[in-house]
Amino acid sequence: MRFFIDTANLDQIKEAHALGILDGVTTNPSLMAKEGIKGHDAIMQHYVDICNIVDGPVSAEVISTDFEGMVAEGKKLAALHENIVVKIPMIKDGIKAIKWFSDNSISTNCTLVFSAGQAILAAKAGATMVSPFIGRIDDSNWDGVELIQQIVNIYNAQGYMTEVLAASIRTPLHIVKCAEAGADIVTCPLSSITGLLKHPLTDLGLAQFLKDAQSL
Numbered sequence: 001m002r003f004f005i006d007t008a009n010l011d012q013i014k015e016a017h018a019l020g021i022l023d024g025v026t027t028n029p030s031l032m033a034k035e036g037i038k039g040h041d042a043i044m045q046h047y048v049d050i051c052n053i054v055d056g057p058v059s060a061e062v063i064s065t066d067f068e069g070m071v072a073e074g075k076k077l078a079a080l081h082e083n084i085v086v087k088i089p090m091i092k093d094g095i096k097a098i099k100w101f102s103d104n105s106i107s108t109n110c111t112l113v114f115s116a117g118q119a120i121l122a123a124k125a126g127a128t129m130v131s132p133f134i135g136r137i138d139d140s141n142w143d144g145v146e147l148i149q150q151i152v153n154i155y156n157a158q159g160y161m162t163e164v165l166a167a168s169i170r171t172p173l174h175i176v177k178c179a180e181a182g183a184d185i186v187t188c189p190l191s192s193i194t195g196l197l198k199h200p201l202t203d204l205g206l207a208q209f210l211k212d213a214q215s216l
Contacts, residue, residue, distance in 0.1 A: 001179045004057070004187035006167070008035045008046065012190045013053050019193075024056035026109070026131075026167070026187040028087065029063060044080060051081040057129075059109045061087035062097075070097040078106045085109045085128060090118045095125045102126025109165065119151045123160035129185065134178070135168035144168070145177040152182035172196045 002023035005016045008031040016022040027050070029043075037046050047060050058081070062073040070093065074086035078101075085107040088094045094110065101108045102125065109129040110122035114137060122130045132151060134144025148166050155162060163184035169175060172195035178186050 001183055002056075002185045003193060004059075004165070004185055005190055005193065006031070006169070006187040007189065008032045008037065008050075010049060010053065013050060016190055016193060017054055021193070022054055022056070024058060024083075024185070024187075025050050025054055026059040026087070026165075028059075028061040028111075044076075047077070047080050047084065051083045054083075056083060057085045057107065057109075058083045059085045059087040059111075059129075061111065062089075065089065065091060065093065067093040067096045067100075070094065071100055074101055074106060074108075087111050088127075090114075090122065095121055098122060098125040098127050102128075111167070114147075116147065116150045116154055119162075119164075120154060120158075123155060123158075123162040127162050129163045129165045131165045131167040131187070133168035134166055134174060135170040137168075138170070145174070145181055148178055148183050149181040156182075172198075 003021050004024040004026050005013055006026045008027045013025060032043055037043055051058050060077045062070045064070045064073050077086050078084050086101060087109045088097050090110055090112045098108050107128040109131055110127040111131045113119055113130050113132045119130050132147050137144035151164050165185040166178040166183040167187050169186055169188040169192050172192055175186050
């Protein structure tokens with residue numbers, strides 16, 4: 001399972017890269033705004049800056065919601081860098097745009113997926129990745145990880161090549177559960193990734209080792 005970091009913060013991306021486990025980045029206009037990045041040119045340059053840090057897919061989201069607008073935006077985003085994956089919302093015109101991008105050899109990430117039916121449509125249209133939002137599903141009193149398992153099973157049964165990218169990760173446990181469910185990728189805040197490092201027995205063991213070393 002590959003690890004993407006979900007942020008527009010360059011320092012966090014560099015830290016995740018330094019850990020040696022970073023495979024890609026997902027970001028969106030909301031995350032850009034959080035970092036104070038505004039204006040078309042600044043946003044485009046920021047995508048390039050991210051691509052220059054990580055050697056892997058970088059999802060860049062379109063703002064348009066109509067077919068022509070998404071295609072026009074996606075073409076400009078894809079031209080920025082070979083690592084760019086055009087992020088398209090799960091809507092009717094989004095499916096049309098994914099098909100167009102697939103036919104023109106441009107990678108896509110279908111985002112805002114909340115059902116297996118939506119995931120099937122995205123795969124049929126040729127999406128490179130599909131992003132079920134498991135944290136938001138959990139917020140609705142449904143099991144987000146169960147949806148990941150369902151989509152993985154369907155894709156395996158039908159031979160779809162679309163990768164399952166588990167998004168809206170909230171906790172380190174989400175990461176572990178998604179790995180068990182067969183997700184191809186998880187995209188997480190840095191805090192969820194570094195949370196995997198932590199265990200009280202590790203802390204106790206290290207403290208004992210250091211104490212014993214000092215007594216030698």
